[in-house]
Amino acid sequence: TAGITQAPTSQILAAGRSMTLRCTQDMRHNAMYWYRQDLGLGLRLIHYSNTAGTTGKGEVPDGYSVSRANTDDFPLTLASAVPSQTSVYFCASSDSWDSGTGANVLTFGAGSRLTVL
Amino acid sequence: GQNIDQPTEMTATEGAIVQINCTYQTSGFNGLFWYQQHAGEAPTFLSYNVLDGLEEKGRFSSFLSRSKGYSYLLLKELQMKDSASYLCAPIDSNYQLIWGAGTKLIIKP
Numbered sequence: 001t002a003g004i005t006q007a008p009t010s011q012i013l014a015a016g017r018s019m020t021l022r023c024t025q026d027m028r029h030n031a032m033y034w035y036r037q038d039l040g041l042g043l044r045l046i047h048y049s050n051t052a053g054t055t056g057k058g059e060v061p062d063g064y065s066v067s068r069a070n071t072d073d074f075p076l077t078l079a080s081a082v083p084s085q086t087s088v089y090f091c092a093s094s095d096s097w098d099s100g101t102g103a104n105v106l107t108f109g110a111g112s113r114l115t116v117l
Numbered sequence: 118g119q120n121i122d123q124p125t126e127m128t129a130t131e132g133a134i135v136q137i138n139c140t141y142q143t144s145g146f147n148g149l150f151w152y153q154q155h156a157g158e159a160p161t162f163l164s165y166n167v168l169d170g171l172e173e174k175g176r177f178s179s180f181l182s183r184s185k186g187y188s189y190l191l192l193k194e195l196q197m198k199d200s201a202s203y204l205c206a207p208i209d210s211n212y213q214l215i216w217g218a219g220t221k222l223i224i225k226p
Contacts, residue, residue: 035216041218042121042204042206042215042216042217042218042219043160043204043206043216044216045213045214058213090159104208104212105150105165106150106160106162106214107162108159108160108161109159110158110159111158111159
């Protein structure tokens with residue numbers, strides 16, 4: 001089934017350790033995104049990439065880095081995890097226009113639940 | 118600043134109709150999305166409005182008034198599987214989605 005694969009599904013991490021959340025899509029979408037979702041808050045954009053080879057900062061980029069070496073992969077790295085990075089992380093992708101809606105519809109991965117202790 | 122307001126939680130009865138409201142303030146406007154998110158799962162696309170008026174898609178309809186900064190999602194003939202959170206997300210002038218915290222809808226038999 002086409003879509004977005006995220007790994008790991010969940011992880012417990014000691015503070016100060018590094019961690020990479022993996023995201024792979026097979027829809028050949030140009031744009032990819034990383035969001036975090038915390039209780040009582042809306043999804044917040046961490047980083048995005050409009051096309052392979054380019055990345056940009058979202059609303060909450062501090063403590064995170066991304067790379068986009070090719071169209072399919074968009075890993076998110078926490079260089080030195082802190083407890084405030086405990087969250088559910090969603091990777092998403094979109095194409096320029098959806099032929100059905102005329103909108104830039106996002107497709108989400110299943111999420112990665114990260115706990116930093 | 119940019120702001121999205123949705124009720125935190127709503128309860129409705131199976132078979133009934135429910136309307137979930139969303140008011141927004143954004144820098145610029147390029148449309149508005151509604152997504153559904155079941156507990157522990159990813160958000161999935163429900164609807165998109167860019168012009169004023171009602172968009173109907175089966176049991177779900179979405180309404181937009183750009184002048185009032187207001188949208189609603191209307192769910193008819195409620196089913197137990199409609200128990201989920203519903204996320205309102207207008208698109209700002211930079212074509213970024215601004216997400217509300219979501220409305221948790223509880224369906225009772």
